[in-house]
Amino acid sequence: MKVLVTRPSPEGEELVNNLNKIGIPAWHFPLFDFYPSVSSISLSKKINELYQSKIILVFSKKSIYFTNLYLIKNNLEWPSNVKYYAIGKSTAFFLNNYIKKKFFFLKKKKIVKSC
Known part of the structure; x- marks a missing residue:
């Protein structure tokens, strides 16, 4: 089983990297992004x-x-x-x-x- 992280970038990517480093498989798929x-x-x-x-x-x-x-x-x-x-x-x-x-x-x- 993999964790699906929907948090926007760059925080979502950071979380996925941290999860993968500790052996928890994770994917990054943001549902939205923030812009001015x-x-x-x-x-x-x-x-x-x-x-x-x-x-x-x-x-x-x-x-x-x-x-x-x-x-x-x-x-x-x-x-x-x-x-x-x-x-x-x-x-x-x-x-x-x-x-x-x-x-x-x-x-x-x-x-x-x-x-």
Whole structure:
């Protein structure tokens, strides 16, 4: 039996390499990739909603990375008056690099909450 890794590159490829190194056969087949938006429906048209939000859910480090690029390019900062929730401990730590808020971790459910 082989493990099918659907995580986007380069993280998915890294995971497959690590699994193969320890003797667990694995394939990399990403279901999606992340790129900066070039569509007419982009963050620039949604920025007011971002700042009016009470809660922001974050699911990936890539979404944090590309949102942060947009904010820097437009001389904006992450909203400070919202509660951030990150799915996964590593995503929460990555988000913490940008918003500098204290996080609380639920040990059993792996959902991360920021105050």
